[in-house]
Amino acid sequence: MAKAPSLKDVAKAAGVSVATISRLLNGSLVLPDETRSRIETAIRDLGYVPNPHARRLSRGRSDxxxxxxxxxxxxxxxxxxxxxxxxxxxxxxxxxxxxxxxxxxxxxxxxxxxxxxxxxxxxxxxxxxxxxxxxxxxxxxxxxxxxxxxxxxxxxxxxxxDNHQGGYLAGKHLADFGHKKVVFVGGPEEMISTARRHAGLEQGLRERFGEEVEIPRYCGEYTVAAGRHAARRFLDEKLPASAIFASSDEIAIGMIEVLYSEGVSIPDRVSVVGFDDVGPLHLFSPPLTAVRQPxxxxxxxxxxxxxxxxxxxxxxxxxxxxxxVEIVVRSSVAPPVIEKKRRS
Missing domain, CATH: 3.40.50.2300 (Response regulator)
Incomplete structure (x- = not known):
């Protein structure tokens, strides 16, 4: 089996040093057109294939x-x-x-x-x-x-x-339907996503309802398990709000799973807005309104x-x-039960 041509073979054929060819190939040397042409011809004629690992080492990069x-x-x-x-x-x-x-x-x-x-x-x-x-x-x-x-x-x-803008869009949407009391379910309190989404939600609600707004705050993790835990707390507290802002898809999925199992209808009994919108939320029943991250x-x-x-x-x-971010409006938000009775 014929031995593959080496850098040394190319250097000999082109009449230059191995170091010259190595520097040309790794982009650290500019040569006269005639010299460069000789090297390229030697590479082509010999069928030389540069070793990518060696080239990366010579450049101090891994690509x-x-x-x-x-x-x-x-x-x-x-x-x-x-x-x-x-x-x-x-x-x-x-x-x-x-x-x-x-x-x-x-x-x-x-x-x-x-x-x-x-x-x-x-x-x-x-x-x-x-x-x-x-x-x-x-x-x-x-x-x-x-x-x-x-x-x-x-x-x-x-x-x-823009976490704050995402929370604001959720709050404004819920306020448009008449929600003044919204449970916020987020990650750890110290994380900026939690703090900013909560602050945005509060701004969106207070612009409409001022001091009438109440936002019970549940903090945990951005997981399905944390969503299930939050839903059980929500049920134990006798549904303390007319809407929920679940600040991740995973949290929303966990909450909806438990709420459905306990016969809590969405959005007839409680409205829900999610955050992320990377899962198939349009396939939920009802399709879930959510803030979409890009x-x-x-x-x-x-x-x-x-x-x-x-x-x-x-x-x-x-x-x-x-x-x-943007809010993708679907069918998981409706007026609070008390508002529905007033309108009927």
């Missing part, structure tokens, strides 16, 4: 980015992964996918991928509050774009949906930030970028 997410089974994160994969392919980049199960220890481990030069940068998603350790590690590591949920104190680009746009923009950021000038950059 791979890391993506760290809490849970691949969650439809929101699955769609985010797909959008980043599609965008990375356009740039000839590979994606190393790492699921942390939302555990800080695994997050710290995957941040080490940059320090050990396994990836050129990370798109990082967490789904829990940080005690400061994660922020410190991110600042030391660099080349990280934080997406979806904040890590306070991290001095890197951050990309979120998940694919978030993925594409996250990669763009990773590739375009000047990592030597982080102190001068705008660190937080918000992408707009």
């Amino acid at each position: 791979m980015i890391g993506l760290v997410i809490p849970d691949i089974a969650n439809p929101f994160f699955a769609m985010l992964v797909a959008s980043i994969e599609e965008e990375a392919e356009k740039f000839g980049l590979a994606v190393s996918l790492n699921a942390t199960l939302n555990r800080p220890g695994r997050e710290r481990k995957y941040l080490g991928l940059i320090e050990h030069h396994h990836v050129d940068g990370l798109i990082f998603v967490t789904n829990h509050p940080d005690d400061g350790e994660l922020a410190g590690l991110i600042n030391r590591t660099g080349k990280v774009v934080i997406v979806d949920e904040d890590v306070p104190g991290a001095i890197v680009p951050k990309l979120f949906c 998940v694919r746009a978030i993925g594409a923009r996250a990669l763009s930030l990773l590739l375009q950021t000047d990592w030597q000038q982080l102190e001068t950059l705008e660190r937080e970028e918000l992408l707009p």
